[in-house]
Amino acid sequence: MSGMHRNRINRSKPKRYPDSPRLKGMSFQRMVQLVSAVLVNGYLVGFQKGKIYTGGTKAVCVPVLNCYSCPGALGACPIGALQTAVGGIRGHFPFYVMGSLMLFGIILGRVACGFLCPFGLVQDLLYKIPVPKPEAGPKLKKADRTARYLKYVILAAAVILLPAFAVTKSGVRPPYFCKYICPAGTLGGGLTLMAGNPALRELAGPLFLWKILVLIAVLAAAIFISRPFCRYLCPLGAFYGLFNRFSFFQMSLNKDRCVGCKKCEHVCPMAVEVTENINSPECIRCGLCKKVCPVHAIQSPLPAKDVKRQCETSK
DSSP states (O other): OHHHHHHHHHHTSOOOOOSSOOOSSSOHHHHHHHHHHHHHTOOHHHHHHTOOOOSGGGGSBOSSOOOTTSTTOOSBOHHHHHHHHHTSSSOOOOHHHHHHHHHHHHHTTTHIIIIIOHHHHHHHHHHTSOSOOOOOOHHHHHHHHHHTTHHHHHIIIIIIIHHHHOOOSSSOOOOHHHHHTOHHHIIIIIIHHHHHOHHHHHHOOHHHHHHHHHHHHHHHHHHHSSSHHHHHTOHHHHHHHTTTTTSSOOOEEOTTTOOOOOHHHHHOTTOOOTTTOTTOTTOOOOOHHHHHOTTOOEEOSSOHHHHHHHOOOOO
């Protein structure tokens, strides 16, 4: 009777066949993103007083976009530091900043984008808002692929060439990307600094309004498109993408085991063609492709326990 009772109970439980991972609690990626955001913006007094931290660690580059003007920032944004060094009066080659960027690129590649970037976390959360997402037809896919080259143009022009060669009366070139484009700086630096400092709010003018409009456009796009800033505008992601093929963090696809279901490509937040180029410069190493693979054909250094916990298969 006890055996029959158990069978009856087991039959009463409906089976689920999920198309995507079912999360039990917070994912490993999300935990790392939150910890990273707290660590790089740990100067809580700055948020309260509306003042920038000026301690010794502010000379150290962090591996992600994190505005120097953010009241909580404990380190320097590498893109901002690169523009400042290149655009200075002396015009010295920025050995320290470039060395830091290359070290981050070799060790991490775009892992920094997928796990460490606070603005990446903001975009991930916005994309979770339950609204209809546009279907990627052939024309949209072509436009998406073309638009991704824009971040390389921004890296070359706004981050390097203009700060290095633009002519100004003072001889000091402004950080063009930070000044005119960076929505991460507007959110983490401009808005938070003004929120705690009434005097700065009175100084806000047309340029700040422009930056607010750029921020609103990016945040609105992030509701419908996964990580639009990372795809199209981020010069740091463009730089790290150059190292994806030979960074220490590598992913691999066992093509003999792969069944061609394309589930990995359907869940990829960067729309990478995983079965064709798993180490694409666009891959942010989030690990979602590995989590949904029904035959475990994808290998990466991500913790196996997290994959097991987040990817439920029917039994």
